[in-house]
Amino acid sequence: MAIATNLRQEFIAFSVQAGVLRFGEFTTKAGRQSPYFFNAGLFHDGATLAQVAQFYAQTLIDSGVEFDMLFGPAYKGITLASATAVALAGKGHNTSFAYNRKEAKDHGEGGTIVGAKLQGKVVIIDDVISAGTSVRESVEMIRAAGAEPCAVLIALDRMERGGKDGQISELSAVQEVTQKYGIPVISIGNLDDLFGFLNGAGADPQLAQHKEAVAAYRSRYGIA
Numbered sequence: 369m370a371i372a373t374n375l376r377q378e379f380i381a382f383s384v385q386a387g388v389l390r391f392g393e394f395t396t397k398a399g400r401q402s403p404y405f406f407n408a409g410l411f412h413d414g415a416t417l418a419q420v421a422q423f424y425a426q427t428l429i430d431s432g433v434e435f436d437m438l439f440g441p442a443y444k445g446i447t448l449a450s451a452t453a454v455a456l457a458g459k460g461h462n463t464s465f466a467y468n469r470k471e472a473k474d475h476g477e478g479g480t481i482v483g484a485k486l487q488g489k490v491v492i493i494d495d496v497i498s499a500g501t502s503v504r505e506s507v508e509m510i511r512a513a514g515a516e517p518c519a520v521l522i523a524l525d526r527m528e529r530g531g532k533d534g535q536i537s538e539l540s541a542v543q544e545v546t547q548k549y550g551i552p553v554i555s556i557g558n559l560d561d562l563f564g565f566l567n568g569a570g571a572d573p574q575l576a577q578h579k580e581a582v583a584a585y586r587s588r589y590g591i592a
């Protein structure tokens with residue numbers, strides 16, 4: 369499932385330029401001090417969202433995964449799955465999509481699932497996987513509806529092992545998803561691409577200065 373290297377590198381450059389991928393000092397959901405952070409909430413204007421959706425759509429097509437529809441877990445996944453459906457339609461692949469509400473609605477159409485009926489092979493679309501909670505909940509909702517989760521598509525695979533310091537697991541959360549549910553996790557870019565970008569010939573010296581901190585973080589938490 370090789371995604372073209374240039375698309376991956378372009379995505380990292382685009383995310384940095386959009387201010388979505390930043391370098392500095394950040395605390396992750398797991399409480400780690402990370403020298404970089406990917407905040408997909410900052411794809412927050414029409415042109416930028418349209419561009420990120422092109423990356424999602426092209427990566428999904430290039431992956432060769434067979435699918436019938438998309439599912440975006442609330443909240444950020446909703447925008448990403450919707451925008452990806454628009455981009456796929458523009459590439460000649462009109463695809464239906466659905467998403468969930470975090471709180472069930474007890475009036476109108478009710479329930480927690482909005483959009484197309486969950487059926488067939490469903491791709492879960494999100495930004496990152498940290499502990500895998502969002503994917504687990506998505507898999508449960510899709511299976512409960514009688515459909516089949518067939519892949520997860522995320523923006524950035526941080527390629528880091530899970531668990532608390534002193535009890536760090538062998539596998540990353542992404543690898544655990546593949547192992548547990550037997551489905552591929554496709555990422556537009558990953559930590560290798562981020563390194564490639566920082567090491568690139570034209571790398572901005574302002575950015576290149578973060579290489580050491582990213583390398584140290586990777587040697588502490590990165591997958592083998």
Ligand SMILES: O=P(O)(O)OC[C@H]1O[C@H](OP(=O)(O)OP(=O)(O)O)[C@H](O)[C@@H]1O
Pocket residue numbers: 397441442443444445494495496497498499500501502503
């Ligand atoms: O693998 P996990 O541990 O679930 O972490 C990843 C999830 O966390 C974030 O969403 P969050 O649950 O914070 O909700 P949001 O989209 O409403 O911000 C992110 O957008 C993923 O969905």
Ligand SMILES: O=C(O)c1cc(=O)[nH]c(=O)[nH]1
Pocket residue numbers: 395396397398404405406407408495496497498526
């Ligand atoms: O691990 C996290 O919490 C995390 C990392 C990251 O780069 N982006 C994000 O949204 N969450």
